[in-house]
Structure formats: C-alpha cells, structure tokens
Amino acid sequence: MITVSDKLPTSTLLELKVGDEISAEHKQNGKIQNIEITETDEYLMFRFICAEDEINVRKLKQVC
DSSP, X not given: OEEEOTTSXXXXXXXXXXXXXXXXXXXXXXXXXXXXXXXXXXXXXXXXEESSOEEEEEEEOOOO
16 A cells, blocks of 8 residues: 655656555545546646545646
C-alpha cells in the first residue's frame, strides 16, 4: 500500500495504476478503480477514485 500526498514525487503518482492499494494521510484508503489527472499552468490534480472514497492530490508545478 502506498500513502499518497503532495509530498510524494510526481513520477511516483504517475506510476500508480488501477488496482493499486493506496491510502491518504487522513486515513482514507482503498483500491484504485479510476484515475483522473487534470493539468493547469500552476498544478497537476490527481483524483484517485476508490470503491468507498476518493483521494485528491494537488501537486504544484516547479517554475524556474
């Protein structure tokens, strides 16, 4: 089981797939049934949809 948060590297979040077991810092957990990724100029929003719940992780983009 992987604990997801905004501190996890973006590459690790992108490697997650349907069927993986995940949890969040605030005790949500479950098996991923669907993944939605939304991208803006400022951030990536990962939405992991599980059977009982949904876990959202927002990653700010690094701007140089």
